[in-house]
Structures are given as structure tokens and as C-alpha cells.
Amino acid sequence: MGRVFEKRKHKMFARFDRMAKAFSRIGKDIAIAVKHGGPLPENNPKLRMCIQNARGVNMPKDRVDAAIRRASSKEEKDFQEVVYEGYAPHGVPIVVECATDNPTRTVANIRLAFSKNGGAMGNSGSVAFMFERKGVFKFEPSKLNLDEYELDLIDAGAEDIERGDEDTIVYTKFTEFGHMAKFLESKGLEAKSSELQYVPTTTKELPEDQQDEVLKCVEALEADDDVQNVYHNLA
Incomplete structure (x- = not known):
């Protein structure tokens, strides 16, 4: 009990x-x-x-x-958006998006999180080429009638549409993100979330014990207060 x-x-x-x-x-x-x-x-x-x-x-x-x-207010900090790259254990590429008022602190913390969890921080561009920047719009399936809107979504820039039990996800190219957002607003279609993400171009398969090591590194990065998103290509 x-x-x-x-x-x-x-x-x-x-x-x-x-x-x-x-x-x-x-x-x-x-x-x-x-x-x-x-x-x-x-x-x-x-x-x-x-x-x-x-x-x-x-x-x-x-x-x-x-x-x-x-x-x-004038008291609010000015946050800078910065992106760091590196590798988790077993060569899994990682992209870390941050919003920080102190980049010097943030880069030191990110480097430490990588090194303490079997990874290594890389230079700018070292892994970003393995990802594609895309618009990602998530909907509750009951709030997006694809039978009615699928062709319109494609015309508005949808590159791919995933149907799932929990979410319907619409992907766009980076350049079509604003166009899709305006289309959805004009139709009164409210997404659960709308954001730009780094989507991996390929995924990597690992045995379960190695997956756990990668996810431990990811969780350590996500725990940092300055980190907004962590992306990887683990299958």
C-alpha cells in the first residue's frame, strides 16, 4: 500500500x-x-x-x-532567445532553446548539464542541420474537422497533417508559419498550441538502457530555469 x-x-x-x-x-x-x-x-x-x-x-x-x-513594467527583465547545440550520450543530437536575462550563466549551466550526464556541448551549427525548423499547430481532434478544412489547410501551407487520438497536428514550413496562423485566426480555429519547433529529419533507434541515458540528459537540460524547449532525434 x-x-x-x-x-x-x-x-x-x-x-x-x-x-x-x-x-x-x-x-x-x-x-x-x-x-x-x-x-x-x-x-x-x-x-x-x-x-x-x-x-x-x-x-x-x-x-x-x-x-x-x-x-x-520597466522592472521586467529583458529576455534574450538563444539556442545551444550538443550531443547526448550515444551520439544523439540535441538542440536547446533558452530565454535568458544572463547568457553567461545560461551557457555555463547548459554545458554543465551536458557534461554531467554523459553528453557534450557543441558549436553553433554542429547538429542543427539534422533538424528542420517547422511550424507545429496542435488541436484537440474534436475542435478541427479535417473533412471540412483539410484542403484549406493545405492551401494555407500545411506540409503534413497527423491524426491522433489525443492531438491532430498540422506541420508547416518555417516560412508558412505566419500564413497558417492568420488562416486559423480568420476561420476561428483555435489550436491548443502554436509554435516553431526543431523537427528531426531522421530518428535514431537505441536499446532501452541507452534510451534511459539519453532521456536523463534531456531531463537535466529541461530542468534548467532558462530552458524553454529541448529537441532530440531519439525514436
Whole structure:
């Protein structure tokens, strides 16, 4: 009984950690959007997308509003978006997206996370060529009628559409991301999340024990407060 309780408690804390990380990530996205385009969603497409993404992870409206107010104040930090590259154990390429007010601190922490977990940080461009920058729009299947909109989505720049039980995912080329976002807005189609991601061009198969070593490195990178996203090509 005690072991079952401990497992449930561990899962609960893990869920809270993921939620806290998602809220922190979106808070930084909001700060960057407001600094670049102002605090009014109607005049700032990037901010509208951040608010939409916040709804997708059930971030409370008062926290979103507070993040916008904070980003509008002079006290809010200026976050820089930076990308680092490297290898996890067994040669798995990693791309790490960060938003930081102190790149010197961040690069040191990222390098340490790689080295302490069997990986190695690389130079700019060392692994990025193994990924393609794409727009990724995730929908709840019940909120996107593909029978009605599939051809329109293709016309709007959809390169691939994945149908799943939990998500319908629409991929676009990097250059078509804005076009797709405008199309969805014009049709009142609300994605659960809309973002640019590094999608691997090929995937790597590893035995389970080696997968665990790679995922340990990924988790260490994701745990850093400055890290927004970690991408890899592990199958």
C-alpha cells in the first residue's frame, strides 16, 4: 500500500513540475512578445498566440494578465532567445532553446548539464542541420474537422497533417508559419498550441538502457530555469 501511495505521490509531483515549467515557459514567451509588440493582444499577433498557448495548458487567466502587466513594467527583465547545440550520450543530437536575462550563466549551466550526464556541448551549427525548423499547430481532434478544412489547410501551407487520438497536428514550413496562423485566426480555429519547433529529419533507434541515458540528459537540460524547449532525434 505504501509503495502504491509513493508512486502516486511521485506522479502527482511530476505533473505539478511539468505544469510549473509550462507556466514559466509561457510567462517568458509573453514577456518577449510584449517587449517586441506591446501589451495589447489585438495589436500583437505573437502575444495572441502566447495567450492561446496558455489556455492550452490551463494557465489561469489572472496569471496570464499578471504576466502581461509585469512585461509592460520597466522592472521586467529583458529576455534574450538563444539556442545551444550538443550531443547526448550515444551520439544523439540535441538542440536547446533558452530565454535568458544572463547568457553567461545560461551557457555555463547548459554545458554543465551536458557534461554531467554523459553528453557534450557543441558549436553553433554542429547538429542543427539534422533538424528542420517547422511550424507545429496542435488541436484537440474534436475542435478541427479535417473533412471540412483539410484542403484549406493545405492551401494555407500545411506540409503534413497527423491524426491522433489525443492531438491532430498540422506541420508547416518555417516560412508558412505566419500564413497558417492568420488562416486559423480568420476561420476561428483555435489550436491548443502554436509554435516553431526543431523537427528531426531522421530518428535514431537505441536499446532501452541507452534510451534511459539519453532521456536523463534531456531531463537535466529541461530542468534548467532558462530552458524553454529541448529537441532530440531519439525514436
